Amino acid sequence: MTKQAPPLRSGSIIGILGTGQLGRMLSLAGARLGFKTHIYGPEENAPASEISWQTTTADYKDETALARFAQSVDVVTYEFENVPQETANFLSQFVPVRPPVRALEVAQDRLTEKNFLKNCGLSVADFQDIQTYEDLKAAHQHFEGKGIIKTRRFGYDGKGQWRMTPETDLTALFHEIDDRPAICEAFIPFDGEVSVVAARGVSGQTATFDMAENIHENHILRHSFVPTGLAENLKQQAADMACHLLTELNYIGVLTLEIFVCQDKLLINEIAPRVHNSGHWTIDACATDQFEQHMRAVAGWPLGSTHRQYDAVMTNLLGSEINHIGTLSEDEMTKIHFYGKHEAKAGRKMGHISRLFEAGQRPNIEGYKLF
Ligand code: AMP
Numbered sequence: 001m002t003k004q005a006p007p008l009r010s011g012s013i014i015g016i017l018g019t020g021q022l023g024r025m026l027s028l029a030g031a032r033l034g035f036k037t038h039i040y041g042p043e044e045n046a047p048a049s050e051i052s053w054q055t056t057t058a059d060y061k062d063e064t065a066l067a068r069f070a071q072s073v074d075v076v077t078y079e080f081e082n083v084p085q086e087t088a089n090f091l092s093q094f095v096p097v098r099p100p101v102r103a104l105e106v107a108q109d110r111l112t113e114k115n116f117l118k119n120c121g122l123s124v125a126d127f128q129d130i131q132t133y134e135d136l137k138a139a140h141q142h143f144e145g146k147g148i149i150k151t152r153r154f155g156y157d158g159k160g161q162w163r164m165t166p167e168t169d170l171t172a173l174f175h176e177i178d179d180r181p182a183i184c185e186a187f188i189p190f191d192g193e194v195s196v197v198a199a200r201g202v203s204g205q206t207a208t209f210d211m212a213e214n215i216h217e218n219h220i221l222r223h224s225f226v227p228t229g230l231a232e233n234l235k236q237q238a239a240d241m242a243c244h245l246l247t248e249l250n251y252i253g254v255l256t257l258e259i260f261v262c263q264d265k266l267l268i269n270e271i272a273p274r275v276h277n278s279g280h281w282t283i284d285a286c287a288t289d290q291f292e293q294h295m296r297a298v299a300g301w302p303l304g305s306t307h308r309q310y311d312a313v314m315t316n317l318l319g320s321e322i323n324h325i326g327t328l329s330e331d332e333m334t335k336i337h338f339y340g341k342h343e344a345k346a347g348r349k350m351g352h353i354s355r356l357f358e359a360g361q362r363p364n365i366e367g368y369k370l371f
Pocket of ligand 1: 155187216
């Protein structure tokens with residue numbers, strides 16, 4: 001029988017699927033609330049395990065290990081969206097899984113996600129389903145050669161994506177897609193990329209954090225700036241879209257919307273059913289941060305205030321950048337977060353910093369540099 005235990009008391013155990021830095025920061029936030037975390041994932045010595053109460057190192061398909069894990073925790077959550085749905089379904093026989101499995105189903109497949117968003121009345125880039133070479137040719141014609149091909153599943157940080165131009169050799173492109181189901185999206189000449197992190201609690205209460213403007217380098221998030229310079233009505237529209245989705249999904253926990261801004265229009269690029277890199281600034285700049293908010297929600301607690309106390313610029317530290325401790329730490333309003341990863345591979349997210357500023361003092365986005 002499913003355990004019904006909200007609101008969880010201090011000392012309760014929250015199971016987290018996934019072992020990365022998001023799991024680590026969830027564990028830290030959970031510890032402050034008196035919770036213990038039990039991390040589950042296939043990797044050994046991972047960032048989350050280092051600071052959690054317990055770790056199970058096992059495959060997501062290992063039902064014996066999953067059943068034991070489920071019996072040892074009061075609720076299960078996840079820190080990444082590619083948790084197999086069967087894993088989440090299996091666990092939900094024993095223990096509440098929050099956010100709901102439906103959120104995984106929607107977020108794991110770009111075609112399902114786009115159709116879901118459209119059916120919710122929300123705007124997305126025009127898209128077409130690509131299964132055959134004929135579909136690819138038809139999409140090339142429909143989008144007048146200007147599109148982005150994306151595999152439906154397992155794409156991240158620009159992987160599984162190809163820019164399509166009028167000159168693209170479609171035979172070669174189809175070969176690269178290699179039988180993976182895909183979609184073609186219209187290429188959006190956006191003015192900027194923003195995101196909204198929002199949460200919904202067990203009672204249906206919702207809350208949103210301020211919108212962040214995101215700058216990517218080589219398809220990896222580099223900086224998030226808060227506040228954005230967008231008009232108040234667009235900020236409100238984005239917050240309303242997030243709350244609408246939370247309610248549609250009967251969601252519990254934190255969810256992130258990645259959005260393209262095109263003049264005075266917002267188009268949703270994707271949903272992440274989890275805490276998000278573009279919300280890391282909330283740790284140092286808000287009354288309640290995204291990690292605490294998620295833990296409060298999955299534990300059945302009321303949500304905390306998302307009030308922002310500072311302007312902020314969050315910057316990811318990639319590879320060996322974390323070795324510049326002297327430079328990174330010399331400004332007393334720079335908050336440093338290292339993830340405890342053992343190997344500083346090029347491009348790997350090793351940590352982040354948040355630079356805090358009094359209201360109205362945050363630097364311009366144009367030309368902003370880490371050092
Ligand atoms: P995604 O994996 O969908 O988040 O895409 C990664 C990045 O590719 C986005 O952050 C955008 O910078 C860019 N991108 C994705 N889709 C489009 C699109 N339809 N038009 C233009 N740029 C896009």
